[in-house]
Amino acid sequence: MLAFDDIQHILLTRVPALTGRYEFLSFRNAAAGRAWVAAIREKVQSAQQARASVETNKRWVSVAFTWNGLRALGLNVASLATFPEEFRQGMTARAEILGDTGANHPDTWVGGLASPELHAIVILFARDAVERERSRSEHQKLIAQLNGVTVLSSLDLEATPPFDYAHDHFGYRDRLSQPIIEGSGEEPTPGSGAPLKPGEFILGYPDEDGPPANLPQPEILSRNGSYMAYRRLQEHVGAFRDFLRQHGRTPEEQELVAAKLMGRWRSGAPLVLAPDKDDPALGADMQRNNDFNYKEMDPHGYAVPLGSHCRRMNPRDTAANMNRRRMIRRGATYGTHLPDDASEDGVERGIAAFVICASLIRQFEFAQNVWANDKNFHELGNERDPIIGNQDGTLEYKIPKRPIRKKITGLPAFTRARGGAYFFLPGLKALRYLATLGDGRQS
Amino acid sequence: MTDTAQQRDWSRPAATAIPKEGYLKLEQGRYGPLYPRTPACHGFTIIAKVKPGREQAVRDYGKSIEAAVAGDPHCLEVLKLHYLRWVLFEIKGDTYFMYQGIFDTDFDKYTEDAVALFSKTGITTVFVNLEGFPEDWRTNVPAFIKFMRDHQRPSFLEYGEYPWVSADEIKKALRVKAALSDMLDQMQ
Numbered sequence A: 001m002l003a004f005d006d007i008q009h010i011l012l013t014r015v016p017a018l019t020g021r022y023e024f025l026s027f028r029n030a031a032a033g034r035a036w037v038a039a040i041r042e043k044v045q046s047a048q049q050a051r052a053s054v055e056t057n058k059r060w061v062s063v064a065f066t067w068n069g070l071r072a073l074g075l076n077v078a079s080l081a082t083f084p085e086e087f088r089q090g091m092t093a094r095a096e097i098l099g100d101t102g103a104n105h106p107d108t109w110v111g112g113l114a115s116p117e118l119h120a121i122v123i124l125f126a127r128d129a130v131e132r133e134r135s136r137s138e139h140q141k142l143i144a145q146l147n148g149v150t151v152l153s154s155l156d157l158e159a160t161p162p163f164d165y166a167h168d169h170f171g172y173r174d175r176l177s178q179p180i181i182e183g184s185g186e187e188p189t190p191g192s193g194a195p196l197k198p199g200e201f202i203l204g205y206p207d208e209d210g211p212p213a214n215l216p217q218p219e220i221l222s223r224n225g226s227y228m229a230y231r232r233l234q235e236h237v238g239a240f241r242d243f244l245r246q247h248g249r250t251p252e253e254q255e256l257v258a259a260k261l262m263g264r265w266r267s268g269a270p271l272v273l274a275p276d277k278d279d280p281a282l283g284a285d286m287q288r289n290n291d292f293n294y295k296e297m298d299p300h301g302y303a304v305p306l307g308s309h310c311r312r313m314n315p316r317d318t319a320a321n322m323n324r325r326r327m328i329r330r331g332a333t334y335g336t337h338l339p340d341d342a343s344e345d346g347v348e349r350g351i352a353a354f355v356i357c358a359s360l361i362r363q364f365e366f367a368q369n370v371w372a373n374d375k376n377f378h379e380l381g382n383e384r385d386p387i388i389g390n391q392d393g394t395l396e397y398k399i400p401k402r403p404i405r406k407k408i409t410g411l412p413a414f415t416r417a418r419g420g421a422y423f424f425l426p427g428l429k430a431l432r433y434l435a436t437l438g439d440g441r442q443s
Numbered sequence B: 001m002t003d004t005a006q007q008r009d010w011s012r013p014a015a016t017a018i019p020k021e022g023y024l025k026l027e028q029g030r031y032g033p034l035y036p037r038t039p040a041c042h043g044f045t046i047i048a049k050v051k052p053g054r055e056q057a058v059r060d061y062g063k064s065i066e067a068a069v070a071g072d073p074h075c076l077e078v079l080k081l082h083y084l085r086w087v088l089f090e091i092k093g094d095t096y097f098m099y100q101g102i103f104d105t106d107f108d109k110y111t112e113d114a115v116a117l118f119s120k121t122g123i124t125t126v127f128v129n130l131e132g133f134p135e136d137w138r139t140n141v142p143a144f145i146k147f148m149r150d151h152q153r154p155s156f157l158e159y160g161e162y163p164w165v166s167a168d169e170i171k172k173a174l175r176v177k178a179a180l181s182d183m184l185d186q187m188q
């Protein structure tokens, strides 16, 4: 049984928010940090609370901490040492592993995210801009009272129009394929596979390999928490649209190029099920839009290129140990919408997303390192993920096709990492524990 | 992440001399420095001392792998292997085990996949007979990988007569050859 009343809602629920805001905080002293945790904890909904009031709620709050943040709150050395190595090091130290080199290097990140001063994130999802503004000013008052907590930076989230379905600035429908957790009460949609053991995503429960092991201590920190990799990825919408025009003569051909990069049409329709022609009704139909595999249905990649984003991020039946590599995705888009007929305006826009998993090294880092950035994934020779791989203009993208495949050389970068961090997302009881820590750094 | 820029020409035999550290340029992998892909693919040479009295257990393990592969020829498929070579030898009365593998995925991924394979099939691993092997290997992949890395003896030379070619590509080429000869038969 999952402790719905102790698990932060972001782990288990998706809320109907159209805006939101992230604030990145630094604790100048432990007492002020703990006072902030004590106050904000009152606002953080458990999965149970969020589910019970999803219709009436107007805003949802989550909080999480970097390893430096846990230290700044005064968690003792012995406890700090029980956290996994990659989390202790933090995302910036793992840059080379993640493909954050060149234009993506942490030295170029914004908002103080690469700084060891980054201690916590507070995530606000809000139904509308009014509610966001109300919550923002409320939080500002709290910070002002505390004398010792500073806001390093913040990021306002905006859904991109049209607002009736979730999609990114490139126009791809998202939130179609996600792992389902056993005991969460949710049913997998057809093709999504059986529910996974909760320990893949929530600390303290059995995972796909058996009983949980190597959890952070003391025990209160080992239950109902998780890890989150935050990624702020700028999307170069102008470059993306230019690329489609360059490689497709007609709008239909351009849509096909976009689909080939992703593995799904921008409508969400999977290429495996709609290989030649878009099918928006299929894309929108959750009973059908994830019902496919690769090994049987598209072994050579004639529908979905082996290197496309979806096929890399979840190779389904063509990868070993798939159940140990799944990720929960949350987050939103930020920045203004670039109208279809407008040329690139230089304004930063993109996705600000969280990848939630019980093991950053086994799930998130594996996806970034092997699936997104190994040039030789699936024997592709000289490719990386066309959406999130580290692209420096020297790599190619192959689209299998009879009789002869299409090979695009010199693929440009469509995205760029502008920030990121590893966070620990405690359960609600663990939050209370953190709020009441004595200054234990000497122990 | 493997560098593939210069890997085109399988028809040109190639050799790479590797510095003492085991890599040409320091590149961070998830569990430590990445060992390079060479003209002879990825691979490792693990050398470790066998626990006293366990030599026969190690030898018997050879038999059990033979049986497992005979039973399910694809049971090791996920490891993307070309070859495995297992050797026992003595130094001053102690028995040592040398495990050489040549494969197409990187070192850490190989080891992760191997642990998962051992755990899933319920088979144990020959490594339990080696000194210093972590008792909690089933639940502690980082410790398993650390053992492998600590006992890895990097090559200082690797050579490939048909360099940079993966096992999958070789199998593909052999399938094409078989299909071609089949086609020629049909045309007689």
Ligand code: HEM
Pocket: A168, A170, A172, A173, A174, A175, A176, A177, A178, A231, A233, A234, A235, A262, A264, A309, A310, A311, A313, A314, A327, A329, A351, A355, A364, A367, A368, A387, A388, A415
């Ligand atoms: C700008 C950056 C990104 C864009 C535009 C993007 C877009 C998309 C879209 C449109 C889908 C298909 C919808 C779906 O299957 O739910 C998708 C799937 C997915 N993406 Fe991303 N994504 C981005 C970054 C990432 C990152 C950083 C990760 C993780 C490291 C990731 C992991 C996944 C996964 C696991 C899937 C599901 C694949 C499946 O189950 O078939 N994505 N992405």
